[in-house]
Amino acid sequence: MLSSLRIASRRAVAARNVSALRAASTWANVPQGPPDAILGITEAFKADTFPGKINLGVGAYRDDKGKPYVLPSVLKAEDKVIQSRLNKEYAGITGVPEFTKAAAVLAYGADSSALNRLAITQSISGTGALRIGGEFIKKFYPGAKAIYIPEPSWANHAAVFKDSGLTVHKYAYYNKATIGLDFEGLLADVNKAEPGSVFLFHACAHNPTGIDPTPEQWKQIEQAVKNKGHYSFFDMAYQGFASGDIHTDAFAVRHFVEQGHNICLAQSFAKNMGLYGERIGAFSVVCADAAEQKRVDSQIKIIVRPLYSNPPIHGARIAAQILNTPELYEEWLKEVKEMADRIITMRALLKENLEKLGSKHDWSHITSQIGMFAYTGLTPEQMAGLAEEHVYATKDGRISVAGITSENVGRLAEAIFKVKG
CATH class of the missing domain: 3.90.1150.10 (Aspartate Aminotransferase, domain 1)
Incomplete structure (x- = not known):
């Protein structure tokens, strides 16, 4: 039998080994992140x-x-969804079709030439749409794997694109002296950038400044982008919520498409429908023709599949009810x-x-x-x-x-x- 002294000694050694293991934890070197x-x-x-x-x-x-x-139109639409007793099967990889089709019409306009050549997927709100877009650009954009965002921009833009594997550059936007748009600086940076660069534009209600270009300024920005052969990525998180008019707020997006730009677009329905926690959004790419649309759609699905497989259905069904039911749609327009x-x-x-x-x-x-x-x-x-x-x-x-x-x-x-x- 072991003496009590030897047993105590072994216990002490075991305790030291446990302490050493704890000190050498797998995650011991994980730093504390900055406060939010x-x-x-x-x-x-x-x-x-x-x-x-x-x-x-x-x-x-x-x-x-x-x-x-909570918007009354949302409550009514949700009641319709619940009363329909729909199943809870998975949506397809690109989401609920009734939602994505209506989201495209809302953004681009019912008579847009883009609708017949548009690759679109439901996303995890606007943030998810941006991430899908960042991944798509990283994999397939023929130019530099980089993107220009305004200075300042929404705090999450840089993080989303960096985590997508893109280099993030800044372009002038805010004039501190006037608390307004630095339009001359913006145009200068668009013109200085390497031809074929990717530029992110806030379609309306710029976050965080609340400063938007006028329609005439958007036209000049479009011309500068076209002259340099740049690619435009629009983030439209506030359509209807900015001015109160969905068409006014979509001016920049629609103007660029009308002028021949095959843009990509991130949409969010958090603000304009109050569907914050439902995480409903869409990402779309305007393609050259139907054949290109088919190829782009196939690659978007390949990106989405390992990210989250397929998107949630409940909020998309609510948004689809509003966008596709005339009386609910009119009520929603008034509420927004x-x-x-x-x-x-x-x-x-x-x-x-x-x-x-x-x-x-x-x-x-x-x-x-x-x-x-x-x-x-x-x-x-x-x-x-x-x-x-x-x-x-x-x-x-x-x-x-x-x-x-x-x-x-x-x-x-x-x-x-x-x-x-």
């Missing part, structure tokens, strides 16, 4: 006990009471305009309240910008000052106009006036 800015805002907002606190970091529509809003109009009204009220307080600053950019987000022109230090006033938003001065209500707009203006004057 929006999550940080949300946590700070929740921890604040001040009754008049304001959250302007949220990237989802809110009603005038600051509550999440009401959401856009509320955003426009909050912009006007914020500007009006700031001017009433005696601010000498020019706040015209608040109303000239469009969509859910606004660039205030406030510095990181001033945004920190807003947080001390119980107003929470990102440090770059971006605010979500959806977080403004008729009840809190006065106090928001007072907080901005306090830090900016």
Whole structure:
């Protein structure tokens, strides 16, 4: 028998070996990732006990009471889907056909020449559409495996394209001095880029600035892109939600196609239908002809299959009901305009309240910008000052106009006036 001393010694050795194994864990060298800015805002907002606190970091529509809003047309469409007692079989790799066909018509227009030569797939909202597009460009684009995105752009754009294997470049977009579009810088960068470069354009309601080119400026951008032989990738996350009119918001996409560009497009139905958690989107490529469409479609399926096999069906069925049922479609058009109009009204009220307080600053950019987000022109230090006033938003001065209500707009203006004057 082993002595008690020897047993104790062996136990000590075993304990040291376990400790060594723990120290040499497979994931011991995984670094801590940087904090998420929006999550940080949300946590700070929740921890604040001040009754008049304001959250302007949220990237989802809110009603005038600051509550999440489900569109009545969505509720009706969902009831129809549920009452239909449809099966839960897999969708095809490219999704629910009734949805993708209607999504294409919504984006390109019912009379578009693109519809008969379009390769389209349902995606995991707009983010998934961008990722499919990035993968497709990486595999098949004959030019440089790179993409130009605006500076600034939606925070996830660079990450999506880098993870797709593309090199990400920036082109001028925001003029800090005017809090407006740097149109000359944008055109200069389009003209300086290597011929045949890929450019990402926000179709409408540029995120994060809310600054869009005018139709005339879009025409000049199109001409510059054509002259250099560049390829255009559009991200349209806010069709209808920006101006309140689906055709106005699709102007750039449709103009480029009309001028002969075989673009690709990422669509999202999170904002304009309020289907945030359903993750409904579409990715499409305008092809030269039906034969090319068939080949492109086959390769999109090959990309999608190992990513997520096939997309979810419930939200796509809801969107399809709205887009394909005339009375629901008309109701939805009115509702999306009401959401856009509320955003426009909050912009006007914020500007009006700031001017009433005696601010000498020019706040015209608040109303000239469009969509859910606004660039205030406030510095990181001033945004920190807003947080001390119980107003929470990102440090770059971006605010979500959806977080403004008729009840809190006065106090928001007072907080901005306090830090900016």
